[in-house]
Amino acid sequence: MTRLRVEKLTTDIFENLSFDISGPGLYGLIGRNGIGKSTLFSLLNGEVKLSKGNFSVGKVCYVPSLDIFDKYLAANDYLKLLSPKEQTEFHKNLEIMGGADFLTQKIGKYSLGMKELFTFVYVLSIRSDVLILDELLDGLDEQRRFTAYALLRQCRKEKLILLTSHNLSEVFDATDRVYILEKTSLKVIGDLATAQAQISL
């Protein structure tokens, strides 16, 4: 079910927040620091319990923090958790991203960019209806980031992908539509200048 519907969500940081994003696609989700983007994703993921309101969403793939990976395990250990089809997909996507020679090393020894590269390719390969990328590409070098956007554009036909970044111009360039999160609303925002003005309010 590539549909995300939130009804009257009320928490410490949201007030009667309702929205509906339906259909597959690549969508930007932007908002001021601390407005609640990561919290919203954790609610959708079931990691944070909902106190008031409802939501309906298909299978969500979201890595809330790169620290969830055990630093004593290697990326290869996590690949064993994927289905054979997902593993094939992982290796195909990794090759498109330029490959990696560190999959047998312990994750604790990875740089931020290495962790992000592994995590991006990993979550992209997992079968899901909704894929959430919360500032996940921001530590990648520019060439890899643009390759990642190209890969996401291919996957947007099958999944509802939400991409968050504070690099607003890239979000506008890469995605089909951009939403801005506020305490009481999630609304489409049409252009970069308006987004910049709204975020700096």
Ligand SMILES: Nc1ncnc2c1ncn2[C@@H]1O[C@H](COP(=O)(O)OP(=O)(O)OP(=O)(O)O)[C@@H](O)[C@H]1O
């Ligand atoms: N670990 C935490 N402990 C306590 N409160 C937290 C924690 N993380 C976030 N919050 C609270 O939740 C609010 C929303 O934070 P959240 O991380 O969801 O925002 P965000 O929009 O993702 O921010 P950013 O763009 O800076 O990543 C913050 O204002 C903060 O008060």
